[in-house]
Every structure is written in C-alpha cells, then in structure tokens.
Amino acid sequence: MPQVLDTLDLAFEVNGDAVSVKVPPGATLLDALRDALELTGTKLGCGEGECGACSVLLDGRVVNSCLVLAAECAGAKIVTIEGLAANGKLHAIQQAFVDQGAIQCGFCTPGMIMATHALLADNPTPSEADAKRALEGNLCRCTGYRKILDAVLSLANGGVAHD
Amino acid sequence: MTVIQEYLAPRTLEELTRLVGDGEAAIYAGGTDLGPRWNKDVVEKPATVIDVKAIAELHGVRVDGEEVVIGACTLMSQIEADPMLRKSAGALAPAAGRVACPQIRNRATIGGNLCNASPAADTAVPLILLDAEVELASVGDDGVVRRRVPITEFFTGPGSTCRKPGEVLTCVRFKPLPDTTSCAWDKFGTRPAMEIAVASVGVMLEQADGVVKRARVGYGSVAPTPLRGHKAEAELAGKRLTAEVIERVTAAARDEINPISDVRAGAEYRRTVIGVMLGRMLNDAAGA
Ligand SMILES: Cc1cc2nc3c(=O)[nH]c(=O)nc-3n(C[C@H](O)[C@H](O)[C@H](O)COP(=O)(O)OP(=O)(O)OC[C@H]3O[C@@H](n4cnc5c(N)ncnc54)[C@H](O)[C@@H]3O)c2cc1C
Ligand code: FES
Ligand code: FES
Numbered sequence: 001m002p003q004v005l006d007t008l009d010l011a012f013e014v015n016g017d018a019v020s021v022k023v024p025p026g027a028t029l030l031d032a033l034r035d036a037l038e039l040t041g042t043k044l045g046c047g048e049g050e051c052g053a054c055s056v057l058l059d060g061r062v063v064n065s066c067l068v069l070a071a072e073c074a075g076a077k078i079v080t081i082e083g084l085a086a087n088g089k090l091h092a093i094q095q096a097f098v099d100q101g102a103i104q105c106g107f108c109t110p111g112m113i114m115a116t117h118a119l120l121a122d123n124p125t126p127s128e129a130d131a132k133r134a135l136e137g138n139l140c141r142c143t144g145y146r147k148i149l150d151a152v153l154s155l156a157n158g159g160v161a162h163d
Numbered sequence: 164m165t166v167i168q169e170y171l172a173p174r175t176l177e178e179l180t181r182l183v184g185d186g187e188a189a190i191y192a193g194g195t196d197l198g199p200r201w202n203k204d205v206v207e208k209p210a211t212v213i214d215v216k217a218i219a220e221l222h223g224v225r226v227d228g229e230e231v232v233i234g235a236c237t238l239m240s241q242i243e244a245d246p247m248l249r250k251s252a253g254a255l256a257p258a259a260g261r262v263a264c265p266q267i268r269n270r271a272t273i274g275g276n277l278c279n280a281s282p283a284a285d286t287a288v289p290l291i292l293l294d295a296e297v298e299l300a301s302v303g304d305d306g307v308v309r310r311r312v313p314i315t316e317f318f319t320g321p322g323s324t325c326r327k328p329g330e331v332l333t334c335v336r337f338k339p340l341p342d343t344t345s346c347a348w349d350k351f352g353t354r355p356a357m358e359i360a361v362a363s364v365g366v367m368l369e370q371a372d373g374v375v376k377r378a379r380v381g382y383g384s385v386a387p388t389p390l391r392g393h394k395a396e397a398e399l400a401g402k403r404l405t406a407e408v409i410e411r412v413t414a415a416a417r418d419e420i421n422p423i424s425d426v427r428a429g430a431e432y433r434r435t436v437i438g439v440m441l442g443r444m445l446n447d448a449a450g451a
Contacts, residue, residue, distance in 0.1 A: 006168060006169065008170065024166070024167070025167050025168055025169055025170040025212070026166055026167030026168075026170075026201070026208060026212075028198070028202075047199070047202040047203065048198070048199035048202060048203060049195055049198065049199055049263070049266070049267055050357070052264070052266060055266055058269075061240070061269040062265055062266050062269060063266050063269050063270050064266045064267070064270070066198065066202060067193075067194050067195055067198035067199070067202075067270060068194065068198075068270070069170065069191070069194065069212070069214075071170035071172075071212075071214075072170075072172065072214055072216065115265065115266070118265065119265075132356075133265075133356070134265060136264045136265070136355075136356030136357055137263060137264025137265060137266045137267060137356075137357060138264075
C-alpha cells in the first residue's frame with residue numbers, strides 16, 4: 001500500500017478565527033473540521049453530496065464539505081454551525097428552528113441552518129418556493145420538512161433581524 | 164485502496180498543461196463527480212490531484228469577438244445568474260439552475276460537467292442548441308497548444324470524450340443567439356430537485372412569419388452520449404408548427420433516440436417522455 005508522503009500544513013479562517021491544521025493531502029474539508037479541529041457540529045451523512053448534513057459556508061457560498069478537499073481551502077473563510085451563536089445567545093435562525101419545533105434528532109439541523117443562512121443572506125424575504133429550493137439539497141428523515149419550512153418562513157415574515 | 168499523496172494547484176495554464184503531461188494525475192475542478200467516487204472507493208484514488216481552479220483565465224464569462232466564452236471553472240450557480248447568458252445562451256442558464264441543489268451548484272463547474280461525459284449532463288443539450296465548441300489545451304514544444312471541437316463531436320460514449328489524456332478543457336465558445344430565436348429545455352425525473360435526468364430534451368427555433376427558418380434539437384439520457392436531433396430538425400425546417408408537423412417531429416424524435424432500460428426508467432418510457440416533452444415545447448412555440 002502506498003504511503004502518505006506528505007502532510008499538508010494549512011492555514012485558513014474558521015468562524016472568524018485564524019486556524020492551522022495538519023492533514024493528509026486527500027483529506028476533505030469535513031475531515032479537517034471534525035477530526036483536526038474537533039468542530040463536530042458539521043455532520044457526515046452520505047459522503048456523496050446527497051444529504052447536505054455537511055453543509056458549511058466556504059467564502060460565503062454554501063457547499064457540501066464532504067466534497068471539498070481541505071487542501072484547496074488554504075486562505076479561505078469558512079463558517080460552520082459553531083460560528084453562528086454569539087455571546088452565549090443562539091443565532092436568530094437557530095432560535096427559529098427551536099421555536100418552530102423544526103428539530104427532532106437534530107442530525108440534519110446544522111446543514112439545514114447553514115443552507116438557510118445562505119438563503120437569507122441572498123434573499124431576506126423568501127417565499128415558500130424559495131425556501132424549498134434553498135433546502136432542496138438537505139435531507140431530513142424526522143420532521144417531514146413542514147416545521148423546517150415554517151422556521152425559515154418565520155424569519156422571512158417575522159422581520160427577525162439576522163446577519 | 165489508494166491514497167491521494169499530492170495536491171497541486173498551478174496558477175497558469177502553461178504550468179497546468181505541463182503538469183497534466185501524460186494524464187496520470189487527476190484533473191480536479193469542483194469535485195462533485197470525483198468526490199463521491201473517491202469517498203466511496205468506487206475508483207482508485209489518484210496519487211496526484213491537480214486542481215484547475217487557481218487559474219484565472221479558466222473562470223468567468225466574457226465576450227471574445229463574435230463569441231461568448233465560458234471558462235471551464237465557471238460554476239453552475241454563476242451560469243444560472245449571469246445576465247449575458249440568461250439573455251443570449253438560450254436554455255443554458257435555466258438548465259444550470261436545475262442541476263442538483265445550491266451546495267452542488269456552488270461547486271459544480273461546466274468543464275467538469277462536460278469532461279465527466281454523462282449522457283445526463285445537464286449543460287450538454289443546451290450547448291448542442293447553441294452549436295457550441297469546446298476548447299482543449301495541451302503542452303506543445305512552444306508552450307500551450309489549443310484546439311477546438313464541436314460539442315457534438317466531443318462526447319464519444321458514456322463517460323468518454325475525444326479529450327486526450329494530456330489535454331485540459333479551457334472554455335466553451337458559441338455565438339450568442341439572436342433575439343429572433345426561442346429556446347426551450349426540460350428534464351424529467353421522479354422529483355423536481357436533486358434528480359439526474361431520466362430524459363431531457365431541448366429545442367431552439369428561429370421563426371419568421373410563422374415558418375421555422377432554423378431549428379436545433381438535442382436529447383439527454385437517451386443514448387450513449389448527449390445527442391443532436393437531426394431527424395427532428397429536418398421535420399421542422401421550413402414548416403409551420405401545425406398539429407400534424409408537431410406529430411411528425413415527435414415521431415422522428417422517438418425514432419432517432421436510442422435509450423436503454425436501467426434502474427431509473429425503461430427504454431420505452433424514455434421514448435414516450437421525450438415525445439411528450441418535445442410536443443409540449445412545440446405547442447408552446449406554436450401558440451407564442
Ligand atoms: C448529489 C449530486 C447531484 C448531481 N446532480 C446533477 C444534475 O442534476 N445534473 C448534472 O448534469 N450533473 C449532476 N451531478 C454531477 C456533477 O455535479 C456535475 O457533472 C458537475 O458539473 C461536475 O463538475 P465538477 O467541477 O464538480 O467536476 P469534477 O468532479 O471536478 O470533475 C469531473 C470530471 O471532469 C474532469 N475535469 C474537470 N474539469 C476539467 C477540465 N477543465 N479539463 C479536463 N478535465 C476536467 C475530471 O478529471 C473528472 O474526470 C450531480 C452530482 C452530485 C454529487
Ligand atoms: S455528507 Fe456531505 S452531502 Fe451528505
Ligand atoms: S431532525 Fe432528524 S434528520 Fe432532521
């Protein structure tokens with residue numbers, strides 16, 4: 001079996017903090033977050049782009065971190081679910097998911113919330129159709145989606161401030 | 164099981180073509196086709212990965228003389244939103260917007276979509292309607308050598324193209340469609356999102372006084388490669404879009420495709436779906 005010859009030293013920004021990690025060249029961004037940085041909020045569901053549980057923001061765009069190589073993130077800005085709450089207070093999107101009962105087992109929730117974050121940054125007043133489209137890459141096996149959509153729409157229509 | 168041992172991200176096309184050399188390393192763009200295969204050990208992982216995204220000239224949409232040029236690394240989400248493409252690239256922007264989901268559209272590149280060469284690649288049929296060409300670059304004695312290939316000749320089978328191992332796809336080129344043309348494209352699957360097409364079809368029409376002056380038809384997921392519909396086009400040329408003409412065109416379409424039966428649909432079903440979708444598009448065009 002071939003040896004891993006190299007370990008990469010990578011520097012990037014996660015949730016506003018400069019971090020450096022050592023990972024093998026084939027590591028995914030998800031591996032770097034969960035294993036090297038111990039940010040385990042981001043989940044590994046399918047590992048093939050189907051479920052969205054691994055969604056993070058990479059330079060402002062929502063992506064599946066299971067399909068991104070850590071190596072290409074040198075210098076990038078990454079936001080994970082751990083980056084949303086501030087000063088011990090949940091982010092408005094997190095609070096809306098709690099308030100609307102949009103969380104059951106919670107496995108899909110970090111990905112759902114990051115995808116919602118990307119939607120609202122782009123379109124602060126989404127329609128239900130916009131919300132469905134924004135979450136089309138996120139699977140939930142518990143809620144039946146209704147309460148998740150209610151949470152997203154409560155942010156759109158309730159005038160809750162978000163950044 | 165193999166392990167990726169080296170990650171390279173050249174900054175110029177010249178450096179890239181030199182590195183790609185004999186084609187042993189994997190060319191890596193958005194990783195949305197490669198990543199799932201690597202993660203699931205469906206294929207041997209390459210020792211070396213060459214990321215093409217650090218090269219500025221492979222990004223973005225620009226005009227070059229009479230042509231619109233889309234860099235190989237341009238994302239589906241960028242194609243979907245680009246004002247120039249929305250105006251003059253027919254079905255390309257809407258089709259890019261129907262790929263997978265936001266997370267994938269923010270990573271999937273047009274170059275990767277074409278080089279992966281799935282018969283279901285959603286940008287292929289819209290590019291057939293545009294008579295687009297792809298540009299391939301490789302290293303020569305005096306630097307980078309480029310050649311152009313019409314999109315219909317690029318695909319040679321499921322997962323294969325005429326791209327040689329040392330070549331990189333740099334861009335897609337086409338002449339913008341004039342305002343006198345109209346385009347329609349649709350794909351069919353069992354749900355509206357995250358669906359690889361069971362069948363897709365597109366049509367471009369240039370009509371004058373109710374007569375079709377020029378037509379292009381293309382099909383996806385119904386042959387070993389994305390396919391141009393020469394027979395359907397021939398039935399359209401010089402005709403008015405009457406019910407009889409539309410019937411003949413859809414019959415020609417069902418006849419000239421070559422679908423297979425697989426886990427997602429049967430061949431006969433695919434034939435029917437193509438006829439129905441194309442018929443609807445032509446009826447819409449007739450009413451317009
Ligand atoms: C969940 C999911 C859903 C999907 N849904 C769709 C869909 O609805 N429609 C659709 O069409 N596709 C879909 N795909 C497939 C994929 O997203 C697209 O084909 C995408 O455009 C591939 O681009 P990429 O940049 O990610 O390619 P990569 O994975 O980086 O590369 C794909 C192939 O092309 C080669 N390559 C890439 N760039 C170049 C270049 N410039 N020159 C030479 N070779 C190159 C690579 O070596 C590799 O063989 C889906 C994928 C996933 C995971
Ligand atoms: S774990 Fe990345 S999309 Fe499912
Ligand atoms: S809450 Fe369990 S998967 Fe969504």
